Amino acid sequence: MATPDISKLKIERAPTAQIPGQRSRRRRWVKLAVGAVALAVLATAAGRLLNGKPSVETVTVAQTYPAQNYTLLNATGYVVAQRKAALSSKATGRLEWLGVLEGSRVKKDEVIARLENRDVSASLGQAQANIKVAQANLEQGQAELADAQAAFQRAADLLKQKFIAAATYDAAQARLNKAKANISGYRAGIAAAQANAQVAQVALDQTVIRAPFDGVILTKSANVGDNITPFSSAADSKGAVVTIADMDTLEVEADVSESNLSKIRVDQPAEIQLDAFPELRLAGVVSRMVPTVDRSKATLLVKVRFAERDARVLPDMSAKVAFLSKPVPAEDKQAVSAVQPGAIVTREGKPAAFVVDGDKLKQVAVSSGRKIGELVEVKGLKAGDKVVLAPDAKLHDGQLVGVVKK
Template sequence: MATPDISRLKIERGATTQVPGQRSKRRRWIKIALVVIVAGIGGKVAMGQFSGKASVDTVTVAQTWPSQSYTLLNATGYVVAQRKAALSSKATGRLEWLGVLEGSKVKKDEVIARLENRDVSATLGQAQANVKVAQANLEQGQAELLDAQANFKRTAELLNQKFITASAYDTAQARLTKAKANISGYNAAIAAARANAQAAQVALDQTVIRAPFDGVILTKNANVGDNITPFSSAADSKGAVVTIADMDTLEVEADVSESNLSKIRVDQPTEILLDAFPELHLAGTVSRMVPTMDRSKATLLVKVRFVDRDPRVLPDMSAKVAFLSKAVPPEDKQAVTAVQPAAIVTRDGKPVVFLLEGDKVRQVAVTQGRKIGELTEVKGVKPGDKVVLAPDAKLHDGALVSLAKK
């Protein structure tokens, strides 16, 4: 087979062949693309300029308390009752009656619960019967004493008349002495019987659980039918029946850092805020400072007493305590409306804010008050309103705005 001749095959390396008019068309398309890009950019700029929507930042009008101006230190803690007791019985027995529930208000010495006491009642009845027996013996002894005294008197007269012997006189005298001695024994027996009856009465009283002070039942730890023991050592038995607290002794226990102890003192005015009721601000005062530090936390336990009381305050509520430089005057005990100072600007010589309403702003005249912390008191808007922060001089009433992206 003959070999192909490829000597005639070659590549032209000269100038490239170009279709007539191709370069001019290419330049024309480039110009069109540039015009479209410039027009798009210009359109976006024009839309931004002529839509009237200015980009703004907003802040929320807040509700604040003037007492913040007097606050030296804040601490957290819990509400506790200084007078609190877990009520049980010194006797052991089955709970027969329970007359309270959680939240029940009781008075001092009011009967709260009662254990079965038939055996103790029987012992008391026996002891009281023994007292009556001892009293009957005393009456019998007194009768014998009267008879012995009369017999001794007759014997003495007969002896003086020589009608009886001296031995008969001695016998009468011995009988009288014995009768007197029996009276002392009968009196002692009565005292012993009464002591036994008193002990039985105490044992009976111990089966009745009474309120030691005026208070409110916090928890119910046992039910009717449960076995009650003093130390709850037996299986399936209960110790305390109920837990009671005196609500008039509620205090807040707060931990204060060791580095801030110079800012607090006894009888210092405070303001107590409860997490459960944020709108509730109660006046208080430093009652006492526990004279020992918690080494692990480097804190001191400070107890704050309530000056203002509210029935909604309950033990173990979490609370915040603001230690104040002075007591809050009556005019500062109400919350006020405040906003960041940068939101207030001057228009026509008057302070105004721009209230956000949808995508528009409305110019609202306000009255400025005092400075409270980082905010300024204002009147004319309400808490929760959105206002423009640091509005520029071009912003006007009714202007369209958009929120700036952060």
């Protein structure tokens, strides 16, 4: 059998990247992607043309205060009471009576709490009884003195008549001198008894806790039955019973950077805003500047007292302080509506703004006033209104628009 000739057989080897099938599939995917993007663009453009709703950018009308025009510097701080005390008794004992709660208003020297004091009260009663004993001894001594004086006078008369011996006269005189000395001793005994009674009274007073000044109870640290040990840290014992603050001495402590100290001076007007009541603006005055710089924070502690009082202001509230160039006039203390100047345009010779209500425009006649920071005072709009920023000249009242969200 003849052997076949395979020398003319061969395998065609081509690079993978040049396979016709793969190249055609890649071109097909590219064409599909480009077509999808084109369709999306055309759909968006067609939607805008069909809906006829131009897109607009809006801003919100804000509520602001004209006092910003007088502000030189802003700082944050906390409300503190200049006069504040943690009340306790000097004596040690069990709390027997507590007559206040948190928020109670008390007057100076009003009894707030009382410790058990039966032992001290008994000591006071004993000391007062000793005073009466000393007084009775004095009365007895005074009677003896009167008798000794009478006896001495008789002895002197009889001696002149030589009815008695000189020794009898000398004995009468010695008795009189002794009676006088006893009177001095009795009076000293009364003074000592009174001093002991005073010591007992002080000890009794130390079991009673009184208000040192007019104020409000901030915290209650002990209850009836607790052991009060002001000078000890024994277990299950209390030191202070209540904490009281004088609300008339409330002030704001704010940290001011030392680089801004040139903008602050004592008696400078300020405006205080509480975080709890943003609408409340109270006048204040820089009372003092603590002459020590915090090296770690490079700040100085500035204390601002309230020139206006409000019952809602409480210790430890967060507050913002605006240091002003001059006091705020009465007409500038009320909040006004303000908006970015670009939202106000001229229509038919009059200023106007376009308020967005849902997806519909409403043209509102407005009047602009003074400039407040980067905003301008505006009348005819209220805080919270959404108005078109830089409205196009083609916009008109009642037009449907799409709002651009940022």
